[in-house]
Amino acid sequence: MFYELFVGLRYTRSRRRAQGRNRLVSFISLVSILGIALGVMTLIVVLSVMNGFQEELRDRTLGVASHIEVESVEGNGRVLNWQQVIEDARQHPEVTAAAPYINEQGMLTLGEAARGAQIRGILPEPESTVASFDKYMRVGSLDALQPGNFGIILGRDLARALGVRPGSKLTLIAPQGMVTPAAVMPRMRQFEVVGIFDAGMIQYDSALALIHLADAQALYRMNDAVSGVRLRLKDLFAAPSVSRELAEIITTPDLALRDWTHIHAAFFRAVALEKTMMALFLFLIVGVAAFNVVASLTMTVQEKAADIAILRTLGASPISIMTVFIIQGSIIGVVGLLAGLAGGLGIAFNLDVVIPALEHLFGTTLWDKNIYFISELPSKVLAGDVATILTVSFLLTLIAAIYPSWRASRVKPAEALRYE
Numbered sequence: 001m002f003y004e005l006f007v008g009l010r011y012t013r014s015r016r017r018a019q020g021r022n023r024l025v026s027f028i029s030l031v032s033i034l035g036i037a038l039g040v041m042t043l044i045v046v047l048s049v050m051n052g053f054q055e056e057l058r059d060r061t062l063g064v065a066s067h068i069e070v071e072s073v074e075g076n077g078r079v080l081n082w083q084q085v086i087e088d089a090r091q092h093p094e095v096t097a098a099a100p101y102i103n104e105q106g107m108l109t110l111g112e113a114a115r116g117a118q119i120r121g122i123l124p125e126p127e128s129t130v131a132s133f134d135k136y137m138r139v140g141s142l143d144a145l146q147p148g149n150f151g152i153i154l155g156r157d158l159a160r161a162l163g164v165r166p167g168s169k170l171t172l173i174a175p176q177g178m179v180t181p182a183a184v185m186p187r188m189r190q191f192e193v194v195g196i197f198d199a200g201m202i203q204y205d206s207a208l209a210l211i212h213l214a215d216a217q218a219l220y221r222m223n224d225a226v227s228g229v230r231l232r233l234k235d236l237f238a239a240p241s242v243s244r245e246l247a248e249i250i251t252t253p254d255l256a257l258r259d260w261t262h263i264h265a266a267f268f269r270a271v272a273l274e275k276t277m278m279a280l281f282l283f284l285i286v287g288v289a290a291f292n293v294v295a296s297l298t299m300t301v302q303e304k305a306a307d308i309a310i311l312r313t314l315g316a317s318p319i320s321i322m323t324v325f326i327i328q329g330s331i332i333g334v335v336g337l338l339a340g341l342a343g344g345l346g347i348a349f350n351l352d353v354v355i356p357a358l359e360h361l362f363g364t365t366l367w368d369k370n371i372y373f374i375s376e377l378p379s380k381v382l383a384g385d386v387a388t389i390l391t392v393s394f395l396l397t398l399i400a401a402i403y404p405s406w407r408a409s410r411v412k413p414a415e416a417l418r419y420e
Contacts, residue, residue: 012075027265028295029293031289032292032332033053033332033335036290036336036393036397037287037339038338038340039282039285040337041347043283043285043393044341045344045346046278046279047389048348048379048380049346050274051272051275051379053271053352053378055378056378057249060199060201060263062136062236063131063132063133063199063414064201065131065230065260065263065264066130066232066235067130067232067259068230068243068246068257068258068260068264069257069259070231071256071258072254073255082100082228084099085099085229086254089229089231091249092242092246092249094233095246097232098126098130098131098225098231099123099126099127099131099229099230101121101122101213101226101229102121102213102217102220103119103228104118104121104220105175106119106169106174107213108162108163108170108173109170110168110170110171113161115162117158117192117208118209119172119234120210121207121220123211123212124142124360125142125143126159127142130230130231132231133153134240135195137397138197139166140195140250142301144194145194145210145211146271148215150211150212151194151233152170152172152191152192152198152210153194153197153210155196155198155207156196156197157205158206158207159196161311164193166194166195166196167192168192168193169187169190169193170190170191170193171191172189172190172211173187173188175188176221185312187219187221189219191215197210211236215281226269229346237344240259242259243259256370273306283392283396286392288391290396290400292400293332293400294401294403297329297404298324298407300325304408308411309411318410322329323405324403325401325404325405326401326402327400329398330394330397330401333397333398337390337397340393344386349379351379352377353376405420
């Protein structure tokens with residue numbers, strides 16, 4: 001194996017002094033290396049950005065939603081004994097926090113402006129333990145919601161659509177009506193805006209309004225009942241198994257447990273599918289570059305036919321000749337992989353510098369935080385992704401080197417040396 005490695009390295013190094021036809025072989029090899037490097041670099045950067053997006057979206061979604069929701073399976077959707085549900089849920093070691101909530105629909109009006117909204121009744125202190133509203137608050141705080149004061153906190157886009165600011169008074173109209181001798185009148189109550197949050201998720205910022213749990217119970221005539229209980233876990237990825245275990249622990253009947261992987265299943269599956277398809281398409285770039293090795297090694301085999309014949313006459317076996325050119329193709333792949341790895345990691349870890357530099361160079365905006373609601377392009381490099389990229393790319397290069405190497409092992413010494 002020693003001399004095969006020596007000859008393979010010698011053939012690779014000799015291209016630096018290539019002349020005439022040999023320069024074409026060197027150029028094709030250089031293109032192969034650059035193609036592999038570009039493909040690997042692109043894969044690392046794109047998958048790192050998609051990992052960052054996935055984590056950012058998950059954190060923002062679960063910062064407003066919850067890891068597990070416990071709701072009633074009955075038609076009225078009300079949980080009466082919610083204090084017992086919280087007590088039972090806290091017995092599980094993975095549950096770190098629990099908070100009751102009310103989910104209802106309502107119409108918010110101010111003058112001629114009117115918007116439908118999802119009304120969420122909360123208890124400020126427990127809610128801050130299961131959600132991250134505190135870090136999303138732009139004006140005010142959850143503590144401003146006090147029972148009986150009828151304060152309301154709006155998402156940024158919802159507040160902008162209604163034209164309100166802190167201190168503004170708007171009317172909340174509940175769909176449940178009041179029966180009077182004259183007619184069925186809608187239930188309505190005036191609320192004062194005490195805060196505005198910006199979660200960076202359009203479905204929450206444009207449609208979610210928070211009020212105190214007691215105010216929601218009074219407005220929607222729920223007495224002491226709630227819509228459900230939200231739970232936060234130590235490990236959010238353990239939610240499916242924990243929800244199954246909690247179903248055995250919680251003693252209150254007629255309850256259903258839904259974890260975030262089911263509540264937001266379609267969204268996160270779409271993101272995962274997009275990442276998979278993007279990786280597949282980008283691997284084609286590496287594949288095209290890897291199979292340029294076929295052309296490079298095929299021309300090398302023709303160029304070195306006499307050398308191959310001499311090696312055969314000296315006793316080299318066909319397997320040894322094949323190994324020489326596989327090593328040569330592997331060297332091309334390894335050089336391309338290392339260059340792509342260095343470039344990809346360099347860009348992925350420094351996107352906060354690369355993006356502004358490209359924007360300054362081209363005089364355009366590549367990342368508008370007003371559109372994407374994220375101040376900077378997120379990136380998260382996963383060791384598993386990098387290992388998969390390097391492994392698959394190297395295997396593609398190795399497969400591409402097999403055919404020309406096999407052709408080299410089939411060279412007949414007598415025919416190759418006939419005209420030498």
